[in-house]
Amino acid sequence: MRVRAITTLPVGVALILSFLLPGQASAATQYEGHSPYEFIGGVQCASDGEIVASADVLRSPDTVYGVVHLWWSPRCSTVWSTVHFNPSMDPGTWGIAYITVTTDNTVRNCDSPGGNKHVTPGQASCRTPMVDFWGPSTAIAQGHEYHQNSSGSWYIHATGKTEKW
Numbered sequence: 001m002r003v004r005a006i007t008t009l010p011v012g013v014a015l016i017l018s019f020l021l022p023g024q025a026s027a028a029t030q031y032e033g034h035s036p037y038e039f040i041g042g043v044q045c046a047s048d049g050e051i052v053a054s055a056d057v058l059r060s061p062d063t064v065y066g067v068v069h070l071w072w073s074p075r076c077s078t079v080w081s082t083v084h085f086n087p088s089m090d091p092g093t094w095g096i097a098y099i100t101v102t103t104d105n106t107v108r109n110c111d112s113p114g115g116n117k118h119v120t121p122g123q124a125s126c127r128t129p130m131v132d133f134w135g136p137s138t139a140i141a142q143g144h145e146y147h148q149n150s151s152g153s154w155y156i157h158a159t160g161k162t163e164k165w
Contacts, residue, residue, distance in 0.1 A: 031076045032078070032130060033108075033114045033129045033131075035114050035116070036049055036073065038114075045073040045075065045130060048073055048074055048076075049073045050071065050073075052071070052165050053162035053163055054070070055160040056160050057085065057095075057143045057159060058160060059157060065158040066086055066095070066145070066158070067083070067084055067160065068083045068141050068143030068160045068162060069141060072139075073130070077133055077134055078132060079099060080099055080127060081099040081142070081143075082127045082141075083144075084124055084125040085119060085145060086124065088122055089124070092147060093147050093157070094119055094121070095119035095143065096110050096111065096119065097109060097110050097128050097142065098128065098141065099131055099140075099141055100140045100141075101131050101132070101133060101139050102140065103136065103138070106131050110128055115127060115128045139165050140163075142160065143159070143160045144156050144158070144159050145157050145158035145159075
């Protein structure tokens with residue numbers, strides 16, 4: 001898209017209009033839905049990513065099956081989550097992480113585009129895609145382990161949820 005300069009407008013008006021032009025996305029919007037390990041415009045959001053909240057994934061109050069992390073990238077203004085199970089998934093089980101940004105109730109999981117797919121038997125972790133995280137927002141990360149019962153139905157067998165951040 002070509003942008004033509006309008007030299008007759010005062011600088012303040014031109015600045016305001018620049019935010020209204022189509023195709024002009026915020027910095028974080030260009031990262032929304034992508035992997036934090038992907039290079040976008042020369043930036044890899046995971047490079048400055050930091051864990052800001054964690055929670056155990058529990059099967060019962062005293063049985064820890066894994067941990068879920070909420071990640072934040074200050075450079076990209078994005079959040080994402082990971083879940084790590086120990087031991088890895090057994091046959092008849094699978095796991096997944098979720099990220100929720102509460103301002104607009106955006107929810108993504110490992111199976112969303114940009115995620116690396118849910119945890120299958122023999123695997124131990126997965127990651128969600130990034131979600132925009134602009135101010136006054138809160139985010140929550142969740143991790144679940146699903147188990148298949150003898151009738152073939154799936155149910156949550158272990159769960160973990162971070163505090164809002």
